[in-house]
Amino acid sequence: MPNNAQAIAELKAHLGDRLSTAPSILHLHGENETYYDNTPPDAVAFPNTTAEVSEIVKICHKHGCPVIPWGVGTSLEGHALPIRGGVTIDMINMNKVIEVAPEDLYAIVEPGITREELNTELRATGLFFPVDPGANATIGGMTATSASGTTTVRYGKMKDNVMALEVVLADGRIIRTGSKAKKSSAGYDLTRLFVGSEGTLGIITQITLKLHGQPEAISAAVCEFPDTASAVNSVIMAVQMGLPVARMEYVDPMSIKALNAYSNLSMTETHHLFMEFHGSDSGVAETADRMKDIAEDFGGGGFQYATKAEDRTKLWHARHNAYFAMKAQKPGTDGISTDVCVPISKLAQAMDDTIADVEAHGWQAPIVGHVGDGNYHVLFLFDRTNAADLALAKDLTARMNMRALELGGTVTGEHGIGIGKMKYLEAEHGEAVNVMADIKRAFDPTGIMNPGKIVNVN
Amino acid sequence: MPNNAQAIAELKAHLGDRLSTAPSILHLHGENETYYDNTPPDAVAFPNTTAEVSEIVKICHKHGCPVIPWGVGTSLEGHALPIRGGVTIDMINMNKVIEVAPEDLYAIVEPGITREELNTELRATGLFFPVDPGANATIGGMTATSASGTTTVRYGKMKDNVMALEVVLADGRIIRTGSKAKKSSAGYDLTRLFVGSEGTLGIITQITLKLHGQPEAISAAVCEFPDTASAVNSVIMAVQMGLPVARMEYVDPMSIKALNAYSNLSMTETHHLFMEFHGSDSGVAETADRMKDIAEDFGGGGFQYATKAEDRTKLWHARHNAYFAMKAQKPGTDGISTDVCVPISKLAQAMDDTIADVEAHGWQAPIVGHVGDGNYHVLFLFDRTNAADLALAKDLTARMNMRALELGGTVTGEHGIGIGKMKYLEAEHGEAVNVMADIKRAFDPTGIMNPGKIVNVN
Numbered sequence: 001m002p003n004n005a006q007a008i009a010e011l012k013a014h015l016g017d018r019l020s021t022a023p024s025i026l027h028l029h030g031e032n033e034t035y036y037d038n039t040p041p042d043a044v045a046f047p048n049t050t051a052e053v054s055e056i057v058k059i060c061h062k063h064g065c066p067v068i069p070w071g072v073g074t075s076l077e078g079h080a081l082p083i084r085g086g087v088t089i090d091m092i093n094m095n096k097v098i099e100v101a102p103e104d105l106y107a108i109v110e111p112g113i114t115r116e117e118l119n120t121e122l123r124a125t126g127l128f129f130p131v132d133p134g135a136n137a138t139i140g141g142m143t144a145t146s147a148s149g150t151t152t153v154r155y156g157k158m159k160d161n162v163m164a165l166e167v168v169l170a171d172g173r174i175i176r177t178g179s180k181a182k183k184s185s186a187g188y189d190l191t192r193l194f195v196g197s198e199g200t201l202g203i204i205t206q207i208t209l210k211l212h213g214q215p216e217a218i219s220a221a222v223c224e225f226p227d228t229a230s231a232v233n234s235v236i237m238a239v240q241m242g243l244p245v246a247r248m249e250y251v252d253p254m255s256i257k258a259l260n261a262y263s264n265l266s267m268t269e270t271h272h273l274f275m276e277f278h279g280s281d282s283g284v285a286e287t288a289d290r291m292k293d294i295a296e297d298f299g300g301g302g303f304q305y306a307t308k309a310e311d312r313t314k315l316w317h318a319r320h321n322a323y324f325a326m327k328a329q330k331p332g333t334d335g336i337s338t339d340v341c342v343p344i345s346k347l348a349q350a351m352d353d354t355i356a357d358v359e360a361h362g363w364q365a366p367i368v369g370h371v372g373d374g375n376y377h378v379l380f381l382f383d384r385t386n387a388a389d390l391a392l393a394k395d396l397t398a399r400m401n402m403r404a405l406e407l408g409g410t411v412t413g414e415h416g417i418g419i420g421k422m423k424y425l426e427a428e429h430g431e432a433v434n435v436m437a438d439i440k441r442a443f444d445p446t447g448i449m450n451p452g453k454i455v456n457v458n
Numbered sequence: 459m460p461n462n463a464q465a466i467a468e469l470k471a472h473l474g475d476r477l478s479t480a481p482s483i484l485h486l487h488g489e490n491e492t493y494y495d496n497t498p499p500d501a502v503a504f505p506n507t508t509a510e511v512s513e514i515v516k517i518c519h520k521h522g523c524p525v526i527p528w529g530v531g532t533s534l535e536g537h538a539l540p541i542r543g544g545v546t547i548d549m550i551n552m553n554k555v556i557e558v559a560p561e562d563l564y565a566i567v568e569p570g571i572t573r574e575e576l577n578t579e580l581r582a583t584g585l586f587f588p589v590d591p592g593a594n595a596t597i598g599g600m601t602a603t604s605a606s607g608t609t610t611v612r613y614g615k616m617k618d619n620v621m622a623l624e625v626v627l628a629d630g631r632i633i634r635t636g637s638k639a640k641k642s643s644a645g646y647d648l649t650r651l652f653v654g655s656e657g658t659l660g661i662i663t664q665i666t667l668k669l670h671g672q673p674e675a676i677s678a679a680v681c682e683f684p685d686t687a688s689a690v691n692s693v694i695m696a697v698q699m700g701l702p703v704a705r706m707e708y709v710d711p712m713s714i715k716a717l718n719a720y721s722n723l724s725m726t727e728t729h730h731l732f733m734e735f736h737g738s739d740s741g742v743a744e745t746a747d748r749m750k751d752i753a754e755d756f757g758g759g760g761f762q763y764a765t766k767a768e769d770r771t772k773l774w775h776a777r778h779n780a781y782f783a784m785k786a787q788k789p790g791t792d793g794i795s796t797d798v799c800v801p802i803s804k805l806a807q808a809m810d811d812t813i814a815d816v817e818a819h820g821w822q823a824p825i826v827g828h829v830g831d832g833n834y835h836v837l838f839l840f841d842r843t844n845a846a847d848l849a850l851a852k853d854l855t856a857r858m859n860m861r862a863l864e865l866g867g868t869v870t871g872e873h874g875i876g877i878g879k880m881k882y883l884e885a886e887h888g889e890a891v892n893v894m895a896d897i898k899r900a901f902d903p904t905g906i907m908n909p910g911k912i913v914n915v916n
Contacts, residue, residue: 103694103803104832126698146643157641159650160618175890181799182831183615184868185604185654187875187883187912188894192617192650196643213700236561240584242671242737244702279700283741341639345561373640374562410642417645425645432633435901436646442900443893454645 004085007065008043011087014055018046018093029088033076034336034420035384035393041068041082048093050166050174050205057203058172060087060448068450069199071141072114076337077418079145079198083452089203091140097121098206105211106163106180111140111204118209127211130155133414134320140204145416146196150319153239153372154246154278155212157414159195166206167194170444180208193439198416199450201443215278218246220312221288223295224302225271228252229348234273234291234298235371236344241294243287247276247316250369250376252355255322258366262325263318268302273371274319276312319368326366326379333381338397338420340404341375341413350407351376354400361392375413402427417454425454462543465523466501469545472513476504476551487528487546490536492794492878493842493851499526499540506551508624508632508663515661516630518545518906526908527657529599530572534795535876537603537656541910547661549598555579556664563669564621564638569598569662576667585669588613591872592778598662603874604654608777611697611830612704612736613670615872617653624664625652628902638666651897656874657908659901673736676704678770679746681753682760683729686710687806692731692749692756693829694802699752701745705734705774708827708834710813713780716824720783721776726760731829732777734770777826784824784837791839796855796878798862799833799871808865809834812858819850833871860885875912883912 011019020026021043030040042065047053060067066086073080082088091112098108102125109118116136118129133142133149141147143165148157155161164178167190177190194202225231228250235248251259251272259265275291277284284307292303306312318325327335342350351367358365358378369376378400382389401411401424411424426433437455447457469477478484479501488498500523505511518525524544531538540546549570556566560583567576574594576587591600591607599605601623606615613619622636625648635648652660683689686708693706709717709730717723733749735742742765750761764770776783785793800808809825816823816836827834836858840847859869859882869882884891895913905915 101801101803103698104801105697106801146647148641148643152641156618159641159647160614169893173889175893176887177890179799179868179886180801180866181833181862181868181871182802183606183610183617183799183833183871185606185870185872185874186868186879186886187654187891188659188897189604189617189647189650189654190890190893192647196645196647201646213698215700239563240561240671242673280744282744286738286740341637341641343559343562343564343638344640345559375639375641404639408638410637410639410644412643413639413641414643416643421644428637428644429634431631432635432648433645435627435633435648438900439646439897442896 002064004042004063004065007060007063008087010059011043011045011056015045020044029070029090030081031073032078032081033074034078035334035390036078036081039081039083041088042085044088044090046090046093050168053089053168053203053205054172054174056087056089057168057170061171061446064446064448066448066451067203069140069144069203071112071138074135074137075141075145075418076415077420079416079418079453081419083419091138094205100125102127104180106208107211108206108208109139110206112138114138115142122211126214128214129209130212131158131161139207139209143195143204143207144198148373148414150247150249150370152370153248154244159192161210162191162195162207163210164208165191165194165204167202167204169202170446170449178208196416198418198453200440200454201449217279217281217284218312219277219284219288219305219307220315221275221291221303221305222315223273223300224268225273225300228271228351230299231271231273232344232348232371234295234300237294238291239344239372243290244279245275245287245291245372246278247274248372249274249319250371251319252367254364255326255366255368258325258329259318259322262328263321265318274315322368323379327381330381332383334384336380336393337377338400339375339377339413339415340400340409340411341373342404342407342409344374346407346409347371347374347376350403353403354378357399358396361396373413374409419453422454460522462500462521462523465518465521466545468517469501469503469514473503478502487548488539489531490539491532491534492536493792493848494536494539497539497541499546500543502546502548504548504551508626511547511626511661511663512630512632514545514547515626515628519629519904522904522906524906524909525661527598527602527661529570529596532593532595533599533603533876534873535878537874537876537911539877541877549596552663558583560585562638564666565669566664566666567597568664570596572596573600580669584672586672587667588670589616589619597665597667601653601662601665602656606872608705608707608828610828611706612702617650619668620649620653620665621668622666623649623652623662625660625662627660628904628907636666654874656876656911658898658912659907675737675739675742676770677735677742677746677763677765678773679733679749679761679763680773681731681758682726683731683758686729686809688756688758689729689731690802690806690829692753692758695752696749697802697830701748702737703733703745703749703830704736705732706830707732707777708829709777709780710825712822713784713824713826716783716787717776717780720786721779723776732773780826781837785839788839790841792842794838794851795835796858797833797835797871797873798858798867798869799831800862800865800867802832804865804867805829805832805834808861811861812836815857816854819854831871832867877911880912
């Protein structure tokens with residue numbers, strides 16, 4: 001039988017002030033960015049070292065007490081909710097850069113550092129860490145949820161950029177996966193098994209990340225399109241031609257309207273692509289020229305090219321503020337963001353059908369997409385205490401997921417499963433979910449690692 | 459107790475002529491590209507479909523009979539040797555291209571197709587599959603061993619280019635992993651767990667591969683260097699600057715001498731980089747110019763640039779023939795190729811120390827490297843029936859592996875573990891090998907899947 005109280009008493013003896021049961025702290029770690037009720041843990045631990053994480057897990061393991069890792073709480077499917085109580089392990093104190101290797105293009109970091117903090121630390125090296133999910137998430141959280149984002153079309157996703165991990169297992173053992181070499185065929189790929197495992201297989205305590213050289217030149221562009229398909233088809237052509245575009249973001253008319261209002265812009269309220277090019281001075285100019293030609297072939301127009309840093313910053317600042325801009329359109333509502341990913345040739349259809357479904361129910365929902373990856377997000381804006389609205393949001397999400405599967409895609413491109421997408425995981429993977437459950441049991445026989453997420457094992 | 463004879467009798471009833479126990483067939487499937495004695499299976503099955511693979515595995519599962527998948531037998535660490543007997547499953551009949559999706563840049567193939575056959579089939583589409591390990595291996599074998607090769611510095615390794623799999627599990631269940639979408643965060647990454655699992659967790663029956671657009675322009679170059687370090691440092695600089703070089707191969711003086719003799723070339727017998735650039739016409743010219751400047755900064759010279767297809771082909775044909783060219787230098791010997799991978803800043807040291815070790819024992823061993831990845835190969839040429847020579851080759855290999863680990867690298871960048879590197883896997887991963895064994899037990903509780911490879915479970 002789980003004995004969380006006994007585990008917490010032992011932890012308190014080890015950690016002192018760094019084990020909190022203060023209601024405000026518990027409440028904060030029970031929050032989520034979606035529609036679930038606040039679900040506080042029984043206690044929150046603040047370890048300083050891997051050895052302490054191991055000690056915490058050993059004690060919790062002994063007493064059958066759940067452990068839930070916590071970064072900054074930006075996950076979107078209830079990943080970090082302690083739905084069976086237990087101890088949340090907040091990584092805020094484990095936020096150091098342990099090593100930067102400029103020649104080998106890697107950095108070793110602790111999980112609590114955010115991607116913006118990391119890039120600030122890297123600035124003087126001429127290197128950067130490119131994965132950008134929008135939110136200023138922690139690297140640990142981005143690793144655990146298999147995040148990606150706007151630059152993935154060029155630099156890859158977390159799975160491509162995590163080289164090695166240190167992980168505390170369910171019984172407190174500490175293992176190292178991967179190496180500092182760029183590639184390895186040495187045994188089962190534990191690194192990529194832990195990436196996206198959402199704290200259910202182990203607790204990530206150190207991450208070795210690929211770094212990239214800051215490009216010599218960066219330029220940005222926006223282009224208008226008459227419809228979804230013309231924007232998406234332009235991207236398909238660019239991808240087929242291998243154009244080295246670093247970001248290609250679709251922004252729908254409704255989002256443009258919100259951005260205009262929120263960021264004091266004056267873009268035409270139609271379909272847009274926001275693009276960024278990285279390379280040499282001549283390279284980015286050539287890429288932009290080609291992209292302009294492609295866009296115009298597909299009916300695009302109003303191509304604007306920005307080489308000045310402040311113009312670029314303004315554009316991407318607007319894109320990153322899309323969530324807040326849209327929420328500002330409907331004050332007092334909650335915003336629920338969901339994501340799916342489909343083969344790019346099906347993307348326009350998936351987005352158009354989703355919008356048609358939303359509008360058929362009298363709603364509006366802005367849509368943005370990492371088009372180069374076939375990944376898009378819909379933001380539902382409603383009052384989550386209104387049961388009818390919540391039910392409709394869930395129905396629309398369900399159909400969006402099933403539509404993605406019918407088109408050969410996946411129910412999540414980058415947000416992960418958490419608790420919100422568990423039933424869709426079964427729809428997507430069928431028998432393979434039983435194999436995932438076997439893995440869960442092999443790694444966590446007593447079921448203490450963030451239980452009730454990704455797969456049910458009982 | 460395993461009852462291989464009973465399994466084979468039942469298989470014979472199902473498969474008829476497509477289950478062979480002919481000595482010549484058994485001998486062929488007992489061969490290997492390294493120093494192990496011929497180790498034939500008890501029978502060889504030639505399935506036509508996934509359903510047949512499932513049926514074969516179910517029968518073998520019932521009788522505890524090992525099953526070993528087989529592509530074309532190019533693996534280098536004894537991966538496909540049936541060391542505990544059983545049934546080899548030869549995928550030669552399962553060699554079809556099932557689907558090519560030009561807009562979505564993927565192809566679905568059966569495991570028995572070779573990479574050259576696939577690229578021949580793709581030729582008219584303007585697309586290609588870039589991973590090139592040298593040997594004309596099957597896609598199934600390349601997936602199972604987590605192969606990479608000369609183009610990995612630009613296009614990635616198998617792990618980056620396999621999107622989805624169909625796999626037959628140890629009890630005959632058929633699962634599908636991944637999707638046709640470019641990315642997914644939907645549950646544990648089973649795809650990348652099977653990539654590199656060498657037939658020990660399941661039998662891969664279908665592979666969805668990323669394709670790439672054939673570049674508009676391709677050019678090649680060679681450059682001479684006074685020593686290992688100057689060649690490697692040029693590559694480090696190119697990688698740091700993000701130069702889009704598609705291949706960057708180090709070839710040592712001894713290999714150059716062999717290539718000159720074998721391919722009737724007249725290169726200076728010193729350290730070389732062989733390079734290839736993919737992009738637009740102006741892009742490849744710019745990249746080559748920059749690469750020339752970098753190489754000269756590090757003491758390189760004699761930079762020769764080839765835009766004509768026949769000159770390029772000659773160059774890469776020579777590189778691909780390096781193995782045979784070197785064997786031709788010592789007629790009558792066996793060639794044993796081994797690989798390790800280190801952080802690129804340690805590569806020159808690793809290669810120089812290895813050569814010094816080899817020469818200190820009165821041997822010579824050519825060395826070639828996928829420098830951009832920090833991966834290099836040494837070819838030991840000796841008579842494998844000579845016990846003293848075999849022992850020395852094993853000792854030199856052992857020190858090469860331990861040296862890679864001391865430098866932060868891995869004991870195999872692309873060849874895999876098989877039986878040859880199992881003890882080094884333990885040296886590299888320690889406690890994590892026990893986790894790999896847990897995975898093996900979870901997937902294959904009766905131990906029939908290519909037993910005795912990667913990890914020992916007893």
